[in-house]
Amino acid sequence: MVLDFRVLGPAEVTADGHPVPLGGSRPLIVLAGLLLRANRVVPVDELGRWLWDDDRRRSKGALQTYVLRLRRALGDQVTIRTESGGYLIELDDDLLDLSRFRARATQGKAAMDRGESRRAAAYFAEALAQWRGPALLNVESDALHRDEVGQLAEERLRVREQWADALLDVGEYGTVVPELTRLTRENPLRERLHEQLMVALYRSGRQAEALEVYRRISGVLAEELGLDPGPSLQRTRQAILTGAAGEDVTGAARPARYRLGVEPQVPHQLPADLPTFSGRECDLKALHALLPEAIEADTSTPIASVEGMGGIGKTTLAVHFAHEVADRFPGGQVYLNLRGYGPGEPVEPSAALEAMLTALGVPCEAIPADLDGRAASWRTHTAGRRLLVLLDNANRTEQVRPLLPGPGCLVVITSRWQLRALAATHGARRIALEELGEEDAVELLASTIGLERVARDPAATERFVRHCGGLPLAIRILAVRAAQFPDLPLDEFVDSLPADLLGSFDLADGEGTNIRSVFSYSYQALEPSTARLLRLLGLPTGVDFTAPAAAAVAGQDLAATRPMLETLAAAHLLAQPRPGRYQFHDLIRAYAGEVASQVDSPSERDAALDRLLDWYLASALNASRRMRPERYYRLLELDGLSGGQTFSTYHDALDWFGDESGNLIAAVHLARRRRDDVCWKLAWLLQSYFVTRSRLDDWRSVFEVALEAARAIGHRPGEAGILSGLGVVNGVARQYDESRRYLEQVLTIQRELGAREGEARAQYNLSMVAHNLDDYAWAYEHGMQALEIVRELGLGAFEASVLRALGDICTSMGDHEQALRLADAALAILGPDGEPVDTRFTLHTRGLALVGLGRVAEGIEAIRESVSMFFAMGEHYEAADVLAQLGTIHVRHGEPALARECWLRSVRLLTELGHPDADDVRAKLAALVGSGSGSPS
Helix, strand or coil: CCEEEECCCCCEEEECCEECCCCCHHHHHHHHHHHHCCCCCEEHHHHHHHHCCCHHHCCHHHHHHHHHHHHHHHHHHCEEEEECCEEEEECCHHHEHHHHHHHHHHHHHHHHHCCCHHHHHHHHHHHHCCCCCCCCCCCCCHHHHHHHHHHHHHHHHHHHHHHHHHHHHHCCHHHHHHHHHHHHHHCCCCHHHHHHHHHHHHHCCCHHHHHHHHHHHHHHHHHHHCCCCCHHHHHHHHHHHHCCCCCCCCCCCCCCCCCCCCCCCCCECCCCCCCCCCCCHHHHHHHHCCHHHHHHCCCCCCEEEEECCCCCCHHHHHHHHHHHHHHHCCCCEEEEECCCCCCCCCCCHHHHHHHHHHHCCCCHHHCCCCHHHHHHHHHHHHCCCCCEEEEEEECCHHHHHHHCCCCCCEEEEEECCCCHHHHHHHCCEEEECCCCCHHHHHHHHHHHHCHHHHHHCHHHHHHHHHHCCCCHHHHHHHHHHHHCCCCCCHHHHHHCCCCCCHHHCECCCCHHHEHHHHHHHHHHCCCHHHHHHHHHHCCCCCCCEEHHHHHHHHCCCHHHHHHHHHHHHHCCCCEEEECCEEECCHHHHHHHHHHHHHHCCHHHHHHHHHHHHHHHHHHHHHHHHHHCCCCCHHHHCCCCCCCCCCCCCHHHHHHHHHHHHHHHHHHHHHHHHHCHHHHHHHHHHHHHHHHHHCCHHHHHHHHHHHHHHHHHCCCHHHHHHHHHHHHHHHHHCCCHHHHHHHHHHHHHHHHHHCCHHHHHHHHHHHHHHHHHCCCHHHHHHHHHHHHHHHHHHCCHHHHHHHHHHHHHHHHHHCCHHHHHHHHHHHHHHHCCCCCHHHHHHHHHHHHHHHHHCCCHHHHHHHHHHHHHHHHHCCCHHHHHHHHHHHHHHHHHCCCHHHHHHHHHHHHHHHHHHCCCHHHHHHHHHHHHHHCCCCCCC
8 A cells, every 4th residue: 555645735645546534624733734844753732733722722632632543544554653742753755745845846956056957947847746736725723824834835936936947047938938927927926936927028039028027017016015126127127128138137236226315314213111021932032033134135124013912012022122123223213103003093104104204314395295105215215224113003904014114124013903914915924922821921920019929929829810811911900009009918919809800900090001991992993793793702602612603692694704703803802723713812801791781782692692502502412413313312302493503424523512512511501590491401412422522520510500400490301311411420430329329210200201212211221330230130120121112112223222231231141142142133233334333332242242252352353343433433431441341351361461552542541531440440550560461572
């Protein structure tokens, strides 16, 4: 089997030309990240950031699961090694399209350096043939795209330019002109491509068309960027006009910069730096990375866009950086507050240009009257001057685009808006500020109230910074208030804070130190419909949310909601931790909810929450049905319920439950306060997820709330359903007596109701509990009563489950022949093409029976197949439980090394799940090693 790994286009793995299933979108993200660093260790933190932008959502256990899926999908031909702090994929270069691309490109460059242009063109063509579209096209990771895709696209474009150079050298104009024509359309601002096209057209005898290319890009540069063509492009045009374009025009000396007869001033306009500055090391490093280009290059203008929510510390960071590097810019430092957000009208570009030209010493009478003239004059006066320009508080790209200086300067912009267009058209480096980490937040607090006071009570300090949500402005405001009472212990100060969260952050000394006012500037810039969405989302809608959930809250269609969410994210009023998911900063959420209570009527707020609960209920029903079609859904009486998210596969539903579990749990508690009927039904549906992931604590606590809800409205079937879930969760937790107590209540209720199917399910669950209590006779009796009812009702799939359970009981009683007959009867009901969701437990039962009959190899094979099915369905507890049993079987049959392997896998899974069985398996491992049998040979 020949494997081929591809990232240059849709990321995929093929085996003999056929795609290899990888088990979902997240394993694909992990594989893509490993392939981009093939044969190098990729740190766990970096993989985690690509999977989850939000640090709080990162899960080492989940990452290990995705790596496990990849190893299983790729088999023995490829090794993914666990290294200290990360993972490494071992791969021959010929197996990866990115490695092939870079190898051929390197060969092409070497051939060009040797003067072998035709051979170089062939190498470059082979390199470009590796591409099948934009890199990582199907990989759903904003962070990975942000980190890697732009660089890969630039590599590809450079090789295209080198390929064109090689063909120009050998006179292949007929080949290169159509390709360059296409590339210039795709990259309308790429001057190098236009220059190559001009040369190719001229050498083909098409001088007029070559000059038309120059006129076209000149117009685009002027219209889009307000810039003139660069010196190299101008030089090529001049060479065409003079007939010299048959020679290499790219190496000619650049013309001297035009000089006005004005004696320049050297401005030093930076605001004062803070006496103490803490944190932001990574962000400062990103800003410093722009210095070499700003200082050494004289044909470009590096730009940094420092972005984030109000109060996050954008201006503080930018000013601090500017002071750190001011001595590297002898031309001076220009600072301008553009007032994009805040009191007063935003500064118009024309007025901003006048102020900045004046700062350079340009007389008023020499400043042009029109915007284009002022922008051109600004570029002329700044080009090559080594000037640092700090444009603070911008509102949009359109406000700052005319203010960009000429080449050889550095521009730092701060904005609450994501200046994406500036990144696309000018290559701006976007630096998005996040909340301060705990260590940096504590350091900032200590700078105001003193290190000794902070160190005296670490717990109170932690509460203090958590109250501020890591927002620097909030920390500074609250620290100033704490500093007024230097003798008051910090814990008492925190205890004294008002219940009104936002009221804590107001110094009553101007809008700049009032969090409400700071946030209001961003809110007031929104369109009314987008502002309404923000307010309603600020209601108790869960930890985070997707666009469909937001559409449900707003009561509008998804197409209208998506652009509003994009606007809110661009304005840093919402964070987007990963594609498709949004969340609030705690203080922004408090602000949005507060405004909602002032603007929206109680009925409108209630309706929004009801719509959300209905959406979660419908979506959870769809997901549960996809995962567990055999459950007793008639209990919910939801046949008329429609809408919600839909799912095409088991894993889609499981992933949705995993992503939404925090919100669904919050929705259960919200429904308990509002709609008890939704509360118990949503909890009952959550069991499909809880049992798969063994979320025992969440399962138990949610069902206890749901039991209160079902009893509060007197819904006896619902009460029985929730009691059944409590019985099952206690059984999984090995609390069998408690489990039996709940399930006996269920049986009583079902008999009172005359619910035969409910009675059968209660008997089935009681059978398993009695089995676990080693009460085999009573277990068999419960199972036979369940079997009688399901056959009476014709419940085929459920009959298979009961037969399988009876088989397990027979195995425990030593009747392996009967156990095998029962397991085979269950499999016969499920059919030869039964899905893992139906057959996984029965294969396990059959395997145990075979082992008991002495057909050990056959039995172990069936048990291993069931383990694979449990893993495939994400049922890690069941997989761990069966692996533990399999280890015991191996020991009994003289295979300690295989036992050790099974128990190690089992204990790792159980430890990740926090299941009490981990201690039992760990004891078995210790005994095995202590006996000397478990040491690796």
